[in-house]
Amino acid sequence: MSITKEQSTAIPRRVIGAVVATGIMSFCGVIVETAMNITFPALMSHFGIGTSSVQWMTTLYLLVVASITPLSAALKRRFRSRTLFLCANLLFLTGLIIDALAPVFPLLLLGRAIQGLGTSIALPLMFNIILQEVPTKRIGTMMGVGTLITAIGPAIGPTFGGLIATTIGWRFVFIILIPVLIISLVTGLACIPSVPVAANGEETGLEPLDVFLMVLGFAGLIFGISNASAGWLSWRFGGALILGIVALAAFTLRARHQAQPIIDVRLFKDRRFSLHVGAYILFEISALALSFILPNHLQLVDGCTSLQAGLVVLPGAAIGAVLAPLSGRLYDQLGPRIPIISGSCVALIGLLGFALTARRLTALAILILYIFFMLGIGLSFGNIMTNGLHRLSQEQQADGNAIFNTVQQFAAAIGSSLAATIVAAGQAAVADRRLGTVNGSQHALILLLIIGALEVLLVLAALHRSQKPQHA
Known part of the structure; x- marks a missing residue:
């Protein structure tokens, strides 16, 4: 078969x-x-x-x-x-x-x-x-x-x-x-057959304690990250983060000694798989942070309505989405290096443009630079996940898929909360809300440029001397 x-x-x-x-x-x-x-x-x-x-x-x-x-x-x-x-x-x-x-x-x-x-x-x-x-x-x-x-x-x-x-x-x-x-x-119902996905599916149990620790850990981290503006010493931020970290640490210790854990954290022993996951996280943080910064800048600084703001970012987002299957085909034909590295570099150029023009961003500049960024996303984002999973055996890929989809939710929460906290800090520092939004957006965009540069470094390390993947 x-x-x-x-x-x-x-x-x-x-x-x-x-x-x-x-x-x-x-x-x-x-x-x-x-x-x-x-x-x-x-x-x-x-x-x-x-x-x-x-x-x-x-x-x-x-x-x-x-x-x-x-x-x-x-x-x-x-x-x-x-x-x-x-x-x-x-x-x-x-x-x-x-x-x-x-x-x-x-x-x-x-x-x-x-x-x-x-x-x-x-x-x-x-x-x-x-x-x-x-x-x-x-x-x-x-x-x-x-x-x-x-x-x-x-x-x-x-x-x-x-x-x-x-x-x-x-x-x-x-x-x-x-x-x-x-x-x-x-x-x-017409297309998905009624057959088990895995032959040993009915032999796998879900330990209640493991489920509890995992849900408590992830919920604690997401809740804490979403309340970053509450301050380090608040129970909503610091307390929730500590609770989440402790619960996940306990879950990880148990999972390392189980033959069939809920999610196999031992996959992170593969250095290149871990580098792919790290690059995936950084890309998602940048994308979600921009999705908060740009519409707010367009409305609070440039005076656009919510509908106009949505229309300005629509071309870039649509291009990135449509490019995803085409870049997947490039991956199948040429291997991972060309689409992933070129896409990461194009996205970094977009972030550099945002950082350099942060204090004089117009709707037109946002439209053009966001197209650059989303071109990079379309070329590389999905392929990073694909190539990371292809480092795993067929039996490990379900766990790898769970890891990628889970960290994507974390990165989304981190990106949105990080951008909101930095922009809010800029607004709180001055009386003029428009000026405060410009200041906060500038600081956030500079940070995203640094994150984008780190993502490129992780990709280069993950694909160093990498050959076209051999699927398990």
Whole structure:
């Protein structure tokens, strides 16, 4: 069977349908997250709540996704792909319906938490299907397609949210996605076979203590990072971080001595795999920090509306998303070095431009420089994950996939919180909010340039004398 997979180049229609079905769920999760950020003012007015309360729409979602995603490798070994898909889809549909009808804010939060459960199952499942079913010579292309599906969400989310909120109301962000999820459900049930993904899936157990420590650890870290503005000595930041670190340390010690841990942390013994994960984290931090800095700069400094701000960043985000499958094809044909290194360098050029022009950024400059940055993202981001996973054996790839998807959630929280904290500090330092936003944005963009340079160094180290990957 493995020989057939390595020699074949044709992707079965059933596999394409399965990837699309799971990808639609992942897409919906991302687009709701990015679209709802634009609707925060409307939510605050409708429910009579403040900024600290409405932020829980994002924080709670990230908490759930980051806590459950690490379980994906264990779930893959234990349950059939069709069962996982059905569970994820119905959870997400339930969350959408609750939010579309929610009369009070706590119910709105409940719906977002349930959507987070669906997303945390769907996203790793999509990549696991690609790694398991796609012919070896086409994995890079299909991983790019998977990246494209999820990258389209941030590309159109702000514009979609701004347009919906200003025309027919914020509830339609959820209502419009209900028929999309139904299409996903029908497609998935038709294309995902009812067979176990792994032969030993039913032999794998989930130790309650391990699950508790892992969820407590990841939830503590995400909660702490999301409350960075509260100060180092506050329980919401420092206390949550300490709790998360202690819980994850205990989980790691237990996992190192288990034959079949929930997530195999021993993979980090592979130096180049660890370098790929590190580069992936730094790229995600930069991308999410920019997604906070640029719309705020456009609105608070350049006087754009939320819809106009979304339209300015749309071309760059769309180009990066569309380029993902094309760069995956380059990876399949040329190996990892050209797309990953060139993409990292192009993204660094974009960050350099932002840092050098931070005090005189215009909408046009943001549009052009963001296109540069997202060109780099499109060329390299998905391929970094693909090449990192290809260093692992077939049996290890589910754990590697869980690691990449988990750290992506952490990096997202770090990027958003880091940018928000630095910009807020700049605003607090002066009376003029516009000037404070310019100062804070400049400091944040300089830091992102440093992060981008570190990412390039990690990529160069990871790919030093690297040959075209041999898929396990």
